[in-house]
Amino acid sequence: MTAQRTTGRVTRRRVRTRANLLDAAFAVFAAKGFGRVSIEEVCEAAGYSRGAFYSNFASLDELFFALYQQRADLIAEQVSGALALDGPDLDVTASVDRVTEVLLLDVDWLLVKTDFLVHAARDPAVARTLLEHRERLRRTVADRLARAAAFRALPTVLGGTDGAAWAVVAAYDGVTTQLLLDKDVEHARAWLKQLLTALLTDGSGASVQGRERSPWTPTSSS
Numbered sequence: 001m002t003a004q005r006t007t008g009r010v011t012r013r014r015v016r017t018r019a020n021l022l023d024a025a026f027a028v029f030a031a032k033g034f035g036r037v038s039i040e041e042v043c044e045a046a047g048y049s050r051g052a053f054y055s056n057f058a059s060l061d062e063l064f065f066a067l068y069q070q071r072a073d074l075i076a077e078q079v080s081g082a083l084a085l086d087g088p089d090l091d092v093t094a095s096v097d098r099v100t101e102v103l104l105l106d107v108d109w110l111l112v113k114t115d116f117l118v119h120a121a122r123d124p125a126v127a128r129t130l131l132e133h134r135e136r137l138r139r140t141v142a143d144r145l146a147r148a149a150a151f152r153a154l155p156t157v158l159g160g161t162d163g164a165a166w167a168v169v170a171a172y173d174g175v176t177t178q179l180l181l182d183k184d185v186e187h188a189r190a191w192l193k194q195l196l197t198a199l200l201t202d203g204s205g206a207s208v209q210g211r212e213r214s215p216w217t218p219t220s221s222s
Contacts, residue, residue: 014055017048017052017055017056018056020046020047020048021042021043021046021048021052021057021063022063022066022067022070023046024042024045024047025037025046025063025067026067026108026109026112027045027108028041028042029067029111029115030108030109030111030112033111033115034060034112034116034119035115035119037060039053039060042060042063061123061126064119065116065126065129067112068112068116068133071104071109071112071113072133072134074104075103075137076136078102078103078104079099079137079140079141082098082101082102082103092197092201093201096193096196096197096200097193099196100189100193100196103189103192105176105179105188107180107183107185110176110179110180111180113176114180117130134169138162138165138166138168138169141164142161142164142165146161155199155200158199164199164200167200168199168200171195171199174195175188175191175192175195178191
Protein backbone atom coordinates (compact mmCIF):
# COMPACT_ATOMS: atom_id res chain seq x y z
CA MET A 1 0.00 0.00 0.00
CA THR A 2 2.83 2.39 0.91
CA ALA A 3 4.61 1.58 -2.34
CA GLN A 4 1.42 2.26 -4.29
CA ARG A 5 0.93 5.63 -2.59
CA THR A 6 4.55 6.55 -3.29
CA THR A 7 4.24 5.55 -6.93
CA GLY A 8 1.08 7.63 -7.24
CA ARG A 9 2.81 10.68 -5.80
CA VAL A 10 5.80 10.21 -8.13
CA THR A 11 3.52 9.81 -11.15
CA ARG A 12 1.50 12.91 -10.30
CA ARG A 13 4.68 14.89 -9.70
CA ARG A 14 6.13 13.72 -13.01
CA VAL A 15 2.94 14.69 -14.86
CA ARG A 16 3.00 18.12 -13.21
CA THR A 17 6.70 18.59 -14.00
CA ARG A 18 6.14 17.70 -17.65
CA ALA A 19 3.19 20.07 -17.90
CA ASN A 20 5.18 22.90 -16.32
CA LEU A 21 8.08 22.31 -18.71
CA LEU A 22 5.70 22.43 -21.68
CA ASP A 23 4.12 25.67 -20.46
CA ALA A 24 7.53 27.26 -19.88
CA ALA A 25 8.80 26.08 -23.26
CA PHE A 26 5.75 27.54 -25.00
CA ALA A 27 6.43 30.97 -23.49
CA VAL A 28 10.16 30.85 -24.27
CA PHE A 29 9.74 29.50 -27.81
CA ALA A 30 7.08 32.13 -28.60
CA ALA A 31 9.31 34.92 -27.29
CA LYS A 32 12.63 33.85 -28.82
CA GLY A 33 11.94 31.27 -31.51
CA PHE A 34 12.98 27.66 -31.83
CA GLY A 35 16.72 27.37 -32.50
CA ARG A 36 17.45 30.35 -30.26
CA VAL A 37 16.49 28.64 -27.01
CA SER A 38 18.64 26.39 -24.83
CA ILE A 39 17.58 23.65 -22.45
CA GLU A 40 18.91 25.80 -19.62
CA GLU A 41 16.53 28.62 -20.57
CA VAL A 42 13.54 26.29 -20.54
CA CYS A 43 14.59 24.86 -17.18
CA GLU A 44 15.08 28.32 -15.72
CA ALA A 45 11.67 29.48 -16.94
CA ALA A 46 10.03 26.36 -15.45
CA GLY A 47 12.05 26.42 -12.23
CA TYR A 48 13.56 22.95 -12.73
CA SER A 49 16.99 21.40 -13.09
CA ARG A 50 18.42 19.79 -16.24
CA GLY A 51 17.81 16.44 -14.54
CA ALA A 52 14.09 17.15 -14.40
CA PHE A 53 14.18 18.08 -18.08
CA TYR A 54 15.96 14.90 -19.16
CA SER A 55 13.66 12.73 -17.07
CA ASN A 56 10.82 13.92 -19.34
CA PHE A 57 12.41 14.76 -22.69
CA ALA A 58 15.47 13.53 -24.53
CA SER A 59 16.02 16.81 -26.38
CA LEU A 60 14.54 20.18 -27.26
CA ASP A 61 13.22 18.59 -30.48
CA GLU A 62 11.23 16.06 -28.47
CA LEU A 63 9.86 18.78 -26.18
CA PHE A 64 8.97 20.95 -29.16
CA PHE A 65 7.03 18.15 -30.81
CA ALA A 66 5.24 17.30 -27.55
CA LEU A 67 4.14 20.92 -27.42
CA TYR A 68 2.96 20.81 -31.03
CA GLN A 69 1.12 17.55 -30.42
CA GLN A 70 -0.64 19.05 -27.37
CA ARG A 71 -1.98 21.98 -29.40
CA ALA A 72 -2.75 19.93 -32.53
CA ASP A 73 -4.81 17.50 -30.44
CA LEU A 74 -6.71 20.44 -28.95
CA ILE A 75 -7.56 21.77 -32.41
CA ALA A 76 -8.68 18.32 -33.59
CA GLU A 77 -10.95 18.02 -30.54
CA GLN A 78 -12.40 21.49 -31.14
CA VAL A 79 -13.19 20.72 -34.78
CA SER A 80 -14.56 17.25 -34.03
CA GLY A 81 -16.72 18.50 -31.17
CA ALA A 82 -18.17 21.38 -33.17
CA LEU A 83 -18.97 19.16 -36.16
CA ALA A 84 -20.55 16.45 -34.00
CA LEU A 85 -23.31 18.67 -32.61
CA ASP A 86 -25.54 18.31 -35.68
CA GLY A 87 -26.17 14.63 -35.05
CA PRO A 88 -26.70 12.43 -38.12
CA ASP A 89 -27.23 15.39 -40.47
CA LEU A 90 -24.94 18.33 -41.16
CA ASP A 91 -26.02 21.95 -41.31
CA VAL A 92 -22.92 23.38 -42.98
CA THR A 93 -23.44 27.01 -42.09
CA ALA A 94 -24.24 26.25 -38.44
CA SER A 95 -21.23 23.92 -38.19
CA VAL A 96 -18.93 26.51 -39.75
CA ASP A 97 -20.18 29.08 -37.25
CA ARG A 98 -19.38 26.76 -34.34
CA VAL A 99 -15.96 25.72 -35.65
CA THR A 100 -14.80 29.28 -36.25
CA GLU A 101 -16.04 30.41 -32.83
CA VAL A 102 -14.13 27.76 -30.85
CA LEU A 103 -11.05 27.19 -33.01
CA LEU A 104 -7.72 28.07 -31.45
CA LEU A 105 -6.43 31.27 -33.09
CA ASP A 106 -3.52 32.37 -30.91
CA VAL A 107 -0.67 34.45 -32.31
CA ASP A 108 1.91 33.08 -29.87
CA TRP A 109 0.95 29.52 -30.84
CA LEU A 110 1.22 30.44 -34.52
CA LEU A 111 4.75 31.73 -33.95
CA VAL A 112 5.71 28.43 -32.31
CA LYS A 113 3.93 26.41 -35.01
CA THR A 114 5.68 28.34 -37.80
CA ASP A 115 9.06 27.69 -36.22
CA PHE A 116 8.16 24.01 -36.02
CA LEU A 117 7.11 23.89 -39.69
CA VAL A 118 10.42 25.40 -40.78
CA HIS A 119 12.31 22.97 -38.54
CA ALA A 120 10.32 20.02 -39.93
CA ALA A 121 11.00 21.11 -43.51
CA ARG A 122 14.70 20.54 -42.86
CA ASP A 123 14.30 17.24 -41.00
CA PRO A 124 12.55 14.42 -42.91
CA ALA A 125 11.82 12.38 -39.77
CA VAL A 126 10.12 15.32 -38.05
CA ALA A 127 8.29 16.15 -41.28
CA ARG A 128 6.84 12.63 -41.45
CA THR A 129 5.51 12.87 -37.90
CA LEU A 130 4.04 16.30 -38.57
CA LEU A 131 2.34 15.02 -41.71
CA GLU A 132 0.78 12.20 -39.68
CA HIS A 133 -0.75 14.73 -37.27
CA ARG A 134 -2.06 16.90 -40.10
CA GLU A 135 -3.56 13.82 -41.73
CA ARG A 136 -5.37 12.96 -38.49
CA LEU A 137 -6.93 16.43 -38.39
CA ARG A 138 -7.95 16.13 -42.04
CA ARG A 139 -9.54 12.72 -41.40
CA THR A 140 -11.56 14.18 -38.52
CA VAL A 141 -13.16 16.65 -40.92
CA ALA A 142 -13.54 14.16 -43.78
CA ASP A 143 -15.15 11.50 -41.59
CA ARG A 144 -17.71 13.96 -40.25
CA LEU A 145 -18.66 15.09 -43.75
CA ALA A 146 -18.95 11.47 -44.91
CA ARG A 147 -21.26 10.53 -42.00
CA ALA A 148 -23.72 13.31 -42.78
CA ALA A 149 -26.46 11.23 -44.41
CA ALA A 150 -28.51 14.27 -45.48
CA PHE A 151 -25.53 16.20 -46.84
CA ARG A 152 -25.06 15.68 -50.58
CA ALA A 153 -24.17 19.12 -51.90
CA LEU A 154 -20.40 19.41 -51.69
CA PRO A 155 -19.09 21.33 -54.71
CA THR A 156 -17.99 18.71 -57.25
CA VAL A 157 -14.74 20.59 -57.92
CA LEU A 158 -13.51 19.52 -54.46
CA GLY A 159 -13.65 15.84 -55.41
CA GLY A 160 -15.72 14.56 -52.48
CA THR A 161 -15.22 14.59 -48.74
CA ASP A 162 -11.45 14.02 -48.83
CA GLY A 163 -10.96 16.98 -51.13
CA ALA A 164 -13.28 19.10 -49.02
CA ALA A 165 -11.30 18.24 -45.90
CA TRP A 166 -8.05 19.24 -47.60
CA ALA A 167 -9.67 22.54 -48.56
CA VAL A 168 -10.75 23.18 -44.97
CA VAL A 169 -7.21 22.60 -43.67
CA ALA A 170 -5.77 24.79 -46.45
CA ALA A 171 -8.19 27.60 -45.58
CA TYR A 172 -7.13 27.43 -41.94
CA ASP A 173 -3.46 27.55 -42.96
CA GLY A 174 -4.02 30.58 -45.15
CA VAL A 175 -6.02 32.51 -42.58
CA THR A 176 -3.52 31.84 -39.82
CA THR A 177 -0.65 33.02 -42.02
CA GLN A 178 -2.42 36.36 -42.42
CA LEU A 179 -3.16 36.44 -38.69
CA LEU A 180 0.53 35.96 -37.96
CA LEU A 181 1.22 39.21 -39.81
CA ASP A 182 -1.70 41.49 -38.94
CA LYS A 183 -2.56 40.11 -35.44
CA ASP A 184 -6.29 40.73 -36.11
CA VAL A 185 -8.05 37.73 -34.50
CA GLU A 186 -11.60 39.02 -35.13
CA HIS A 187 -10.89 39.48 -38.82
CA ALA A 188 -9.28 36.03 -38.98
CA ARG A 189 -12.40 34.38 -37.54
CA ALA A 190 -14.69 36.28 -39.90
CA TRP A 191 -12.49 35.52 -42.90
CA LEU A 192 -12.24 31.83 -42.03
CA LYS A 193 -16.03 31.64 -41.67
CA GLN A 194 -16.49 33.19 -45.12
CA LEU A 195 -13.93 30.91 -46.75
CA LEU A 196 -15.36 27.71 -45.24
CA THR A 197 -18.93 28.68 -46.13
CA ALA A 198 -17.89 29.34 -49.72
CA LEU A 199 -15.88 26.12 -49.93
CA LEU A 200 -18.51 23.79 -48.48
CA THR A 201 -21.60 25.19 -50.17
CA ASP A 202 -22.34 26.29 -53.71
CA GLY A 203 -20.75 29.65 -52.89
CA SER A 204 -24.04 31.47 -52.50
CA GLY A 205 -24.02 31.30 -48.70
CA ALA A 206 -27.13 29.06 -48.55
CA SER A 207 -27.02 25.91 -46.43
CA VAL A 208 -27.84 22.43 -47.70
CA GLN A 209 -31.32 22.67 -46.19
CA GLY A 210 -31.94 25.96 -48.00
CA ARG A 211 -31.65 28.28 -44.98
CA GLU A 212 -30.56 31.68 -46.27
CA ARG A 213 -27.55 33.55 -45.00
CA SER A 214 -26.61 37.16 -45.51
CA PRO A 215 -24.50 37.81 -48.65
CA TRP A 216 -20.80 37.05 -48.38
CA THR A 217 -19.09 40.41 -48.01
CA PRO A 218 -15.35 40.04 -47.52
CA THR A 219 -13.76 42.13 -44.80
CA SER A 220 -10.88 44.39 -45.71
CA SER A 221 -7.50 42.70 -45.26
CA SER A 222 -4.26 44.22 -44.15
